[in-house]
Amino acid sequence: MTRKTPDNFLVVDDDPVFTQVLARSLTRRGFNVIVAESAEAALPLAKRHQPVFATVDLKMEGETGLIFLPKLLEVVPECKVVILTGYSSIATAVEAIKLGAINYLCKPADTDEILTALNKEEANPEQGIAEKPMSVNRLTWEHIQKVLTENDGNISATARQLGMHRRTLQRKLQKRPVRE
Known part of the structure; x- marks a missing residue:
């Protein structure tokens, strides 16, 4: 056996x-x-x-x-x-x-x-997309994450690109993302 x-x-x-x-x-x-x-x-x-x-x-x-x-x-x-x-x-x-x-x-x-x-071997193309749009707070979070990813996680470069102070960005990143 x-x-x-x-x-x-x-x-x-x-x-x-x-x-x-x-x-x-x-x-x-x-x-x-x-x-x-x-x-x-x-x-x-x-x-x-x-x-x-x-x-x-x-x-x-x-x-x-x-x-x-x-x-x-x-x-x-x-x-x-x-x-x-x-x-x-x-x-x-x-x-x-x-x-x-x-x-x-x-x-x-x-x-x-x-x-x-x-x-899961692959994504399900039949899965529906939620009809409820994202809140403004969630859209903000998503945009910050997108810019942060584009800057390879560099907080200073991201803050400059977003036109905000680095410490303000750090505080926003320490919070949990807003639910939709």
Whole structure:
């Protein structure tokens, strides 16, 4: 009788509580979970363990998830990656997918949502678009995120381009994005 070894699952997140809960839940579901608190710590682990799946936090100390994602996929090209974030925006979602993420989820995301996102092979073109337009606050948030992405995360350059003080922009970025 052959025993199938569990798939390796890499969790890269700087939130220790979220990471612990997710790792425990994934372990109960039969995965061999490898945890890293930063992109810098995750890369050697990915090389060694060759994960089949990964979740990567978008905003971490050091390298962001968007900077880390191509490096991870270079080391483990077949890895299916979901980007997780508490600060979602259309610009970062589009960038994550362009860089090779299979999906992009807003925190808090539970294990079922993450596994469902990882198992989607492609986007559903039949899915309808919400008819309710975004609020002005949400549009502002999305625009700031788009300009920030265009400036490779450089806050000073983004503030200049938006015509606002750097500290004002930093305060806006520290707040959670407005719901639609």
